[in-house]
Structures are given as structure tokens and as C-alpha cells.
Amino acid sequence: MSDSTRPRSHAHGYWQSLEELAGDEAFAQSLAREFSESASSPLDAVSRRGVLQLMSASVALASFAGCRWPVEEIVPFDRRPEGYQPGKIARYATSLVVAGVARPVVVSSYDGRPIKVEGNPEHPSSAGATDALTQAEILALYDPDRSRQPVHRADGLVRRADWREFEAAIPQLVAEGPATRLAVLARPHASATLERVAGRLLDRFPALRWYEFSAGHGDGEAEGLESVFGRPVTVSYDLHRARILLDFDADLLVTHPEAVANARGFTAGRHLPADGHDASMNRLYCFEPLPSGTGAAADHRVPVAPSQIVPALGSLAARLVASGRLARPEALAGFDSAGMGVNEPETLRATLDAAADDLLSHQGAGLVALGDRHPAAAHALAHRINVSLGNVALGDGTSDGESAADEQAPVRIRPRPARRVPRGSLEALTARLDAGEIDCLLILEGNPLFDAPPDLELASALAQSKRTVHLGAVADETANACQWHLPLAHDLESWGDHWDRDGRLLAVQPLIQPLFDGRTPAELLSMFADEAPRAAHAMVRQTFDALYQGTEASPDKAWRRFLHDGFLAGTEVPDGALGDAARPLEVSGPMDWEQLAPGASTAQGVELDLRPDSKVFDGRYGNNGWLQELPDAITKLTWGNAALLGPSLAASLGVEHEDLVSIEAGGSELASEAIELPVFVLPGMARDTVSVALGYGRRVGRVAADVGVDAYGLQTAAERWTRRGVTVTPVGGKGALASTQNHYAIDSRGRAERTRRIDRLVREGTLEDYRHHPEFAQHMGLHHPPLVSLWTEREGEGHQWGMAIDLNSCIACNACVVACQAENNIPVVGKDEVIRGREMHWLRIDRYFQGDPDEAGIAHQPMACAHCELAPCEQVCPVGATMHNAEGLNVMAYNRCVGTRYCANNCPYKVRRFNFFNYNEHVSDLEQLGKNPEVTIRARGVMEKCTYCVQRIEHARIEAKNDGRALRDGDVVTACQQACSTDAITFGDLSDPESEVSALHADTRAYAVLADLNIKPRTVYLARIRNPHPDLSAPSSAGSHGSHGAAHTEPEEVH
């Protein structure tokens, strides 16, 4: 086997950054310090004298402050709503549209203000979990930038107005009456009520046109599906049914629209028994230009340049066709990959061989997924591959119901909700605007002046239209160019509904009155449609009544159940297109394979990959501080974007990390403007590929403005995601990147020791290792003499809390990090402070690279306070501010803390965070509404860290006592655990031998990090197991430890 087929066979073990790999001097110094250097530097602009003056002033003020704290008023209700208990958290099922997808959620409300979003545990696609963007939605509700009232712009005058004025102005907006050429530009939506009201609008204005645009989504998939199945359908995946998964730049597990359900299914297919002997796992292959969460979780990841993704897919199809073993070869009839410009390096060839072999031997239990940024023809190919392998439920098994094969099929095709109003593209809209064929334009939620491809010249087209109305949450770039800007109600303030991926209707119900008099898109359209009723509640109820086909006794009862559960059986998308036994789903005739030939743009050289950011998405979440400060799972970058490129491209360009480069996408007739941004040298990037995240460089927004660089300027309408033949030129100078990459790197003694040590921190083996040596992880630690305690160990009483984190399940989706931030009132500190190493996250996800920098493997490890039984932090606190409680929690008494920071120095996991400033000093009333009242707001000079969500423990304990019962396993769910879509985090009572966490602590894969320090952490990790194809299997860390591992040659079976 050649070396290039062994992605993980490099002599190096894990490493954390390229500086470390290269033995960088600054990195060595950073390890030697207790905090990063700048973390203890004095304030920038304040001199020593200045600080003394401030101090004397505050002493003087303190002595004059009253002797008793301020008088507080209690303002009870006039009439308290029935069943309402002040100070008790109420939970409501609703749904939120996040990144264009409706998410079923349960929102906690404290005294009438929503404070926390969780997944809806009853809903199968969430099962209680969420992603990072959904967790951050609370902050969007309390965004101080939200528009407070309608704004009218006319003749250069900007004027605050109100809704009554706007309604009065509607007759002028549609002055031509029913002949008005009204146009709507909206994001793609799946709201039944909005579609219904749009239909009414069409009745009134027959010339109505509806255009859809979302900068964060490609539109190839829907078109590709329609071409394969001959009717409008949607696709959904049941990953737990798939034994072999091929991800072609789709990032199925993290940024895919159905990532939460996908991730759950994926890990369900990798669940391991505790003893290892009958272990079986699915196998994931990932082909992508830059590392994603899915790539990090994959068994095989191959970096593939963006232009080579589709050829790689074609090359796979060619292998499948050539095998002659396909279950339904007719789906790929006549396929030939000759014209696709296939160019396979050795690693890709070997991996595709293995993948094709796997798919063919697991027909009906495989899955090929392609990212939505690729063209329709490529999606058609991907779906035809799935059909040819028997992976798609076609519903033609038997006349009454699904065949057994269909029931097991991982790919489901469903009818797309009917659309009365035909859709057009943004290109079509600009053409009509330019031609003066639109009288009045309504823009519903969207910011095309920021995120549309610049060659459409939408700004000038819009300027020609005098009657423009923008409905949006904030006065963004587009709002400022429209005649009317109207405040949009947040989903948590609205009535509404959305179809989910399985065609069920999800409820949207308000938890709070609109804070700023916002309206929903359906309400706005109803004003134009002149439809009664106009109140959102009544409109949604009307839709529901018309749709409901279920078995509840009365419509009222059904409606109440719908609101209670958040969704309801009997509200599915009406059949007609599908499910019709007379017309089973079938694949339309042979496809014209010529469409797959690469386009005219075949310029060689560096390829530019543009994609929505993992945090601010297409820019719509730019104003969200939690997301801006969230370290990206792979780059660990916060507050901005960078030109991501691999080490070999960096070397050939002669640039280093943080060097400024200029990127120019010429080549086509439309040479776009150049952008300038710093380089981030990222291991695992495809060769000759530079990737830039979209969505940064917003021009308005108190948080979003001027963070990062706007890369939309490099797009063209024809080439939104990939530009070929771009020029990357170093321009000299450096740009600061706020990456948390090397902050809080766990230090072990000495550099030489370090590389080996990381293998001990994050342990992994192959399925083969695990089957034969289930306890392999136990032997990967440091060999040490018997450990003797320096301290008198105390016996705990009662519950003994502990946590287990399964590295085999963690996909580094970051949901837990934001959930922790929301639950525990963790402040946002800003870019400069992050650069100084002062970020405050209690829970971080460490990222380690492994092997050859150009084809690096990636491992992740969530790290938070492990509540050591012999906690080193407690031994050095001079004031007893950090103490052990009887149940084994390492607790912080903030009021005792004097800020010596000795504890953080002595913490081997580097999980303690210090409040260098009073981050909560200037929090507006509005933002205060979003804080969790169950958790103390920390002031300056105080150390803080993970508490194992002590407020949730106490809450569960009191609830159980009030109910007269003992705490049960599962009563206490920490915020991170609740958000986790893969159940990687388990929390519970270690003194209960029956508890799930006890079982996991006793698992053969369980190990404690840095156990040789004898600190006895209460959080243990479960070693990660990879399932490489036997032809590609690489010696793993575990394999190098003992005699087992790579030596085994018996054929690998996936069960």
C-alpha cells in the first residue's frame, strides 16, 4: 500500500496548530506562561496613575452610598393569568426559522420573557436537540439594533412613521389597482399560511410575480430532483439506515439544513456496545475542499478541489456502472464520465475504489449526498446513483404500503408543498426592474443589496423603482435603499406555521408581545390582499382548519393540541404528487449526460471557494455577538473571516499565517473587485484552493459592521460558489485574526513530550482494535507508578455528579458551546479581547490535527471543568472561593473570589475564565431581558468556570422533593447535554450504579484525561473509534501502541 493512501500514517501524532508542528518560538513561550502574554497586560489607554485616580474616586463614592441597598418595588399583576406562577419557568413548543429551515423548538419563558431555546423532544427531527444557530436565536430577539417602527424615505428625507400611515399609503403603492405589477422578493419559505395569503394576493393582483433568493443556499438540488423524478419533490435522509455514507461537499452533519436529524442518525449507526466484541459501525467517506465537521467525523476524508467534486462523483458513478452489479442499472443508463474532466490523484482514486466497493456490497443501505452549491445536473446524477443502488424508497413495492426494502431505504422522496404562485429568480427580477416592468416591489426578509452577486447590479435596478417596501428585523443595507422599511416580528413574537422536512406542519406561536410593533410577512401581504382576517393568529388558524385531516374530536381540540405539541399528525402536505398507489415514484427516462461537462470556465490555477460562514451564515446573523465570538469548529476563528489555504499553497505563494493577501477573481469578462484579507493556513485544505467565508464585512449593525471582509464582491450570478483561475497576491503587512487555536493549549511537560501527550488526551482506535482489544484506550495513558494522594480524600455524601463525553459521537457542531453561553450568562468580550486570550466560554472544543498537514485528519474534544475530586485549583485558592461540595461539584463562590488567578494557573485543563472587565456593566434593559435569572451575573475580577449547571441540579432536586420522590436518572440535564444532537454528553449520578453515566464511566472505552496527575476528574471521555475500509486502513494511534491494529488482515465487514 502506498503512503498516499494512508491519510493518517504520518510519523507525527496529533498536533494543534502549524506553529506547534513547526516548533515556533512564540508558541513555546505561550505554553510556558500561565495565561497568554496579553492576558495579563495592563489596559491599553489607562495609565497606572489613572487607575489610582479611578480607585480613589470609587472609594469616595462608596462611602456616600446608602447604608441599605436601594428600595425595591414588587409590582404584581392586576389579574394573574390562570395557571401562571411568577418566577416559574414555562415552556412552549413553537418553531423558529433558522438559516432558512424551520426548527421545532421548545422555548423557556421566565416571567414572560423567552430566555432559552431547546429542541422539541417530541419531534423526530429534533428529538430535543438543536444546533448552534438556533441556540443563539434568543440574542436576535433582544438585538438592540432591531427596528422600532416603520420608516419612510422620500425625496431624501427619512422620517419615522407608524403602521397606520403605512396602511394609508398602500393605495398609492398599488395605484394602478388590480393591474398593478406587484412583485415580491422573499427567501424560499415553507409556510402554509404565507403561501395561502400569497395566493389571495395573486387573486387580487393577477400580475403578481414572486421571486426567491437566499444567499446562503444553492438552488441546484430542487431542480435536479425534479429532473430525476419528474415532479416537484423534496428529499430527506435517514442516516441511521445507511451503512455506507458518501458526503460530497454536503457537510451532512453540521451545516446541512437537516444537520440535527442527520447527526443523530449518523451516530445511531455508530453506537458501540460496551464490551466491543460485536461492534459494528457505519462508514462515512467525505470529499470536500476544506475541512468541515463532517470531514472531521469521517472515516475517510479526501480534500478535493471544488471543481473536482462533481468529476469525483462522476468517477464514482463510472465505477458503479462498470461493476455491472447495480440493483437498478437503468437509472444510470448510458452514463459515461469521459467528458467530465476527471482528474484523480492517488488518494482519491484509492478512496473512490473502496467507496464504490462498499456501496455495491451494501445496496439499499447506502447514501450519496451532494452539497446544494453544486449544479442541478450533478444533483440529478447523485440521486440517480442512489436510485441505481436501491437506496431510495420508491413506493412501488406492494400495492398496500411500502415494501420491506423501501422501509429500510435511507433516502426518502416526498411531495413538495404545492405553490400557487410561480417562482422566479433574482436574475429575472433585476431584468424586470431594469425594464421598468415592476410598479411596486415588496422585499420580505432579506438583504439582497448586501448579499446578491454584484454583477446583477441590483442597487441601480432598485433605484429605478420608486415604490419599494422592505420588511426586515433591522434597518440593514437593503432597508436603507427602500422607500418604506417596516419592522419584522421575530418568530418568538409571531403566529405562523411551516412545513418540516417530512411534510408535517409546525406551529409558530408567540411567547411575547412584539417588542417593537413588528409584523409577520403574512400580515404584510394580507394588508395588500385586503383579506380578512388580517390578524396573524386568525390567518394561521384558518390555514390549520383547512388543512387538518386528523382524528381529534373537534377543530378546537386539534388546534390546542397542535399548539401544545408544536406539530400534529393529520397536517401533512396533501398528497397528490406522491403516495398515489396508481402512480408510484419512478425515475424519468435517460438523462442527457452532456450537462455534466464542465462549463466554459476551465481556467487553470488557484480555485476560489466561497461558502456561507458556519456562524453568521450568509451575513444574516452578523449582528449576533454569541455567534461572532463562537470559534469555528475547524479554524477556531472568531470575529471575522480569512483566506483559508493549505500549507503547500501558502508555501508556493510565499505567505504565512496572518499575511495580508489580495484576491482577484478575473478570468471571465466580468473581472470583479479584489478583496484584501489575512491568510489562515489551514491543514487539510484541497491543493490550489483558497476558501473565503461569505457573510462578513457588513456595512451596518452595531456588532456586524466592519467585522471581517465582504467576499460577495467576488461572486457572479453564474458562479456564486466557485471561481476558477483567481489570483492571490501578497500585499505585505499582517492582519490580526482572532483565533482561539492556541489559547488554553493543555501543557504537559516539555515540547518533546507534548506530541505524545496529545495522543493521551484524545484517544482513538479503529473498529478492528476495538473488537479485539476493547480496553485499548486504557493502555494509551502515561505509565506511572501507583498514585498516592497528597491530600486526605473526602467521602462524598448523597448524589455524586459526573459526566461522560463520547468522542465517538461528538461532531464539534458547537451547539453545546452556545447553549452553555445562553444558559450561564457568559459575556461576549470582543475581537481584541479574544486576541488577548480572554474569551469567556466555559466549554470549549479543542481541535487537533493529525498526520500530513496537506491531508490532515482532525479530532475534536469538548473541554470544560472536569470537577476533579482532588481539584488542584482548590488547593491554591487563598480565600476558599473555590470549594468542593458534598456531591462532588467544584463550586465557585463568586463573592469570595479576590481574583488572584492562582486557580487558573494550577488548572491542568485550562478551563477557568477570569473577568478582566465588568462585561455586564453596560447591558441595556432590552438585553437584560435575555439573561437567565437563575445564574448570577459575574462582576469584574472574579474567576468563573463550568458549574455542571448547578442551577439545573438544584432546580431538579427541589422539584423532586416537592413531588415527594427521589431524583431519578435523567432528571438533571445540563445545557450542553440538552443541546447535543448526538447524545455525546451524558450527565448523572455516579453513586447510582444503574445510572447511564455510571455505565459509561465503566465502559471499556472510558478514560480520564491527565489521570496520571491523580486529580480524579469527574468528566471522563470515551475513546473514538474509526471504521476505515480494510484496503485503506491506516495504523491508528492505538495500533502503534501494541501489537494489535494494523497487523490484522481479515476482511472488514460492515454490518
Place this chain on the structure above:
Amino acid sequence: MFPEWTNRLRGIAVVGVLFGIVFATLVVAGGFSPSTLAVGYAPVQPIPYSHRLHVGELGLDCRYCHNTVEDTARAAIPPVATCMNCHDSVKTESELLEPLRRAARDGTSVRWVRVHDLPEFVYFDHSAHLTAGVGCVSCHGRVDRMDVVRQEEPLSMGWCLECHRAPEAQLRPFDRLTDLGWQPSGDALAAGTELAELRGIAPSTDCSTCHR
């Protein structure tokens, strides 16, 4: 350089400084203590509602108004509607009740002044204490004898801990929780100890019990 009599000042100064230190300590310890600052606090309320009249004489149960006390952390102050249950027909002409009637008419609130005010970093839960069998009187005193509610106990951390270390004296039968005048017949401590054993009462003195 200085006249001779100033030599005597040295002694006086030493005594004075020592006295000053002791005095300052006593002033701070005694003067800033919650027992000095908080006990006896009895602010004027917008309506001179008398607990003595309503509880002591008319015999209303505490939970008629503070009806969430058994289920939640807070013993909620009653909404205007609760007062109007009776005052719709009782004392309808009273001058003193005008703010109440106005609130009921306009749908506004009565802005009461908080008497028992714990710092924000303390997470006290009424329901947990009632479930354990601690009566109202333990912390709030004989409210049934107060025309104006005043703070009886210091509500300081030391005071809380006294009971968390030895809760027996404060435990009572569940049907006597709101009976402010109830006294156990016989040996109070023995009765409390028995209840503590029966109910498995072992209050925690860990920081995390009240601070999060």
C-alpha cells in the same frame, strides 16, 4: 523642638489609636451588620394593608394570598384581583382603599415596597422550605401581629446557616406551617428531631445550595 508637655501625648496617642481601631471595628461589625441595618425595616406601603387585621383577627391563611408559596421559589404577592374578591363588597367606600380600586378599574398594579430583600446572588426557594416543614414564622416572625410588616430576622448568611446546621427547632407538622402562633406541646427540640428523622431533613451548608 516641641514643648515638654507634648511627651505625654505619645501615651495618649497610643491609647487613642488602639481605641480607634477597636471602635472602628465595632462600628463596622455592629453598625453594618444586617441585624442593625435590616431588622426592624418597615417601609410605608402604598395601601396600609394590615396583616394583624387580615391574618390575626379575620384568620385568613397565608396561602390565600401568597398562593404560589408551596410550588415555586417565590411567595407571590397577590394580584389586585385577589384583594377585590372581598373588597368588591367590603369597605367599598374606604378612602384608604382608593389606590386598590383605581388599580382594579384601570387594570394597573399596586406598587408594593419589598420588605424581605435578599441579595441577587442568593437563590432562596420558598417551596423547598415548606416541603421540609419550616413554617412561615421562622423567617417572617409574627406577621399576624403586625399592622405594618417589618423585618424580624436579619436574613444574613450566618443566620441562614444557624438553621441549616441545626434545623430541628424550626420543623413543624405540615398542617401547622402557616399557623404563626403554633407551639409544640412538650419538648420542642425532641419533637423537631423526630420530624427531621422522619422526613430525612439534612440541609446542606455547601455554597452551591444558595449561590449559583
